[in-house]
Amino acid sequence: MLASTSGALVAPGEFGPYDELADSAHRLYIDGFSERAALSCRAWRLLTIAAGDRVTGQFLHYIEGIALQEAGRHREAVTVALDLLDELEDEPDPLWRAKALALLAESSTQVGEVSRAMDALAEGTWIVAHTTPGRYSHLSASMAVALALRAVFLFEQSDELLAGILLGSGPETDLFIAQEQALLSAYWATTLLVVGETTAAAPVFVTAAQRALRMGRIAVLAGNPEMVARAAVIEAYAVSRLGYPGLAAARIREASGQFLLRDELVETNLARLVLGLAAMDDGDFAAARAELRGAWESSRRASREIWSSAAMEAMADVDVAEYGPHPAVDRWKLLAREALGRVWVERDGRFTSLQTRHQVRALTAETNRMGQAALLDPLTGLGNRRMLAGAIDSAIDDLAAVFVDVDQFKLVNDHFSHAVGDEVLRRMAVILRAHCRTDDVLVRYGGDEFVILVFGGGPAAEEVAARLHSAVRHAPWGQIAAGLAVTVSVGVGRPVPAHGAIAAADAALYAAKRAGRDRVVTV
Known part of the structure; x- marks a missing residue:
């Protein structure tokens, strides 16, 4: 008997319909059959590609890489990691990229390409550290990055990452984590x-x-x-x-x-x-x-x-x-220890290199954040005049502008309070986001005035203006304060040279206000 279904959108899961194939390949890898795991992954990827199961295909590609790595076929593992990174270009989950980068880092270390390994490891650790835990993909990426850190002798960092993974995801997963923690210590x-x-x-x-x-x-x-x-x-x-x-x-x-x-x-x-x-x-x-x-x-x-x-x-x-005892044995041990000792000493440099890369990423992120904040209005989260100017400078000829003004906004502040007035402006921002298109530029121009830059010509701008006017009129303003009602006057400037569109919309706005407010006028 078929159950009825709703029309609600459901987020896709982390695993594909052919996930059992990936589970089987991973079990071969865990059980030490790395060569068989790699061959299985190659064969089963053909099936998942034909079936359109991209997620399982990615899992199989990754398992192939770690199986080759475990089998000592490091150059092939590098190739798989690079192919996987290309495959993930449009993957929305950054943790998949972290896993591929970890594979690239570990295999590159084994073939002596340490600089590439450190670049990949720096980005992978950054992604894991700045992504919310709780999903299998975060656990898996953390494991992968921890093993890559171990490969460059950064044991403390690897141990910290593994220790931060909470058990409880299931017996097999918990067992895999516990095994890697024990092997890391050994x-x-x-x-x-x-x-x-x-x-x-x-x-x-x-x-x-x-x-x-x-x-x-x-x-x-x-x-x-x-x-x-x-x-x-x-x-x-x-x-x-x-x-x-x-x-x-x-x-x-x-x-x-x-x-x-x-x-x-x-x-x-x-x-x-x-x-x-x-x-x-x-x-x-x-x-x-x-x-x-x-x-x-x-x-x-x-x-x-x-x-x-x-x-x-x-x-x-x-x-x-x-x-x-024989002097030759002591000399041989000394040479062996000195060779490995150089690698051991180099780990301090690798840690410094990793920290430097992280500092650069943090500085870049903060600079981007500050730059973005300079373009936003703090009350509504919409753009400000600085953003508006930049958008106009880069605009093409089909730009139109919509000017929106809250009618009698001073009376709202005087009668209901400035706190209510601020909430009205915030609610206006919500309405603008809900009824404008993705490519429209939304700006709080000043006070109770808003500007929308519409790309696509006059008819598109008029359609946006009509939707906004109706949405504001029918919004439940009484939820903010009893007796509150809000309307807007809207002016539309048809496409003229970009800077002229703003002036035309402004003129249309004043025409709407002179005509009695609560209406849309186009110039």
């Missing part, structure tokens, strides 16, 4: 460890363990045993780095029975690092090398620099444990 702490900041790394590893425990609890509530196990791996990695390799290895062996340790997963690298360090602690150096080499090779393929550096340093520690 990534951050490992970076500190590799650059030699051992003392600073310890509390961040504690945070990683705590966040992994929370991720595990959410995974249980979501009924996702694989993510429960992956949370246990992250926790075990943090525990191992805090000095308990045996306990951590036991947790890994327990968790590895719940999901396949695929090379595509970051958690696989962490598991191998844990098992390698535990084997070294037990004196099984061959097993330690096998695990650590596996971690190093998979990290290198995916361009996960931090994890490959951590694996390489751990392999050096295995050599020292088996064969004793």
Whole structure:
């Protein structure tokens, strides 16, 4: 049985009719099947394009980009990000642009194009910071920007953005957020460890363990045993780095029975690092090398620099444990730390660069705001004479003007009060906006006088004038003050040279007032 529907306008949702395709591709990406996710996105985009489902097509395009990024195919991810930005030229939701910019920033960083990455990241973070939260698109954009910040080692800013995302959007979404928070802490702490900041790394590893425990609890509530196990791996990695390799290895062996340790997963690298360090602690150096080499090779393929550096340093520690200290090992570690240390030091410059870009954007926005305010009448929000002059200077020959004057406005102020008079002027502004066309220029000329510049010739101006006159006469003025009635005299100046249109409308207005007010006169 069909239910009746109303004629009310309904805002479009954030998701398209084929959204299940995007959900499926995203699940492949989350589960570590990045190559399959990218191929699925390309195939399913053809369907959504043919069906006219633009929204799902955008989701699939974005998921393709992050899947390529996760697979280590960074140059292809850059291309997808640039194509997506072109596709979003007329997209009204700025958060979509923030997501594409975040993808561009992260992938550009990986291919060494840092300047472009910082430009994209600056705009993306600005959009997220100046857009009202509460929708899925804001959550998704915040996640994307946070991961891009992590890619340029701005961990504090990334962590702040992730921490500001409130849980409660649904079990799967909450689980994804918790996972990224746990991985961020593990990534951050490992970076500190590799650059030699051992003392600073310890509390961040504690945070990683705590966040992994929370991720595990959410995974249980979501009924996702694989993510429960992956949370246990992250926790075990943090525990191992805090000095308990045996306990951590036991947790890994327990968790590895719940999901396949695929090379595509970051958690696989962490598991191998844990098992390698535990084997070294037990004196099984061959097993330690096998695990650590596996971690190093998979990290290198995916361009996960931090994890490959951590694996390489751990392999050096295995050599020292088996064969004793050697000057070459120390020199190698020093060179590796200095190389990564330079990147670590550069993060201060990147933060300064980001802040500078934000300051420029803030200054530009404030300048635009102040410039716009200089063109507006503060009481009604309509344009002022300055705006009128600018519009006339840029006008073409089909300009006409409509002059509106509130009849006996002084009596309104004297009889009802100036507060009522101000409300009448504000209500006049509302009526003008409601009954004028989008391209008309609305101006409070002064006192109780208003001017409308109408582009399209005399008949268009006369039609606007007639609508305004009737709307004012029939407006419920008694709602403002009992006994209040308001009428207007309206003059229309037909198209003549632009400046002459105003003079003609003014002359027509005075003709209307001399003829008894409450009427429209055209000159």
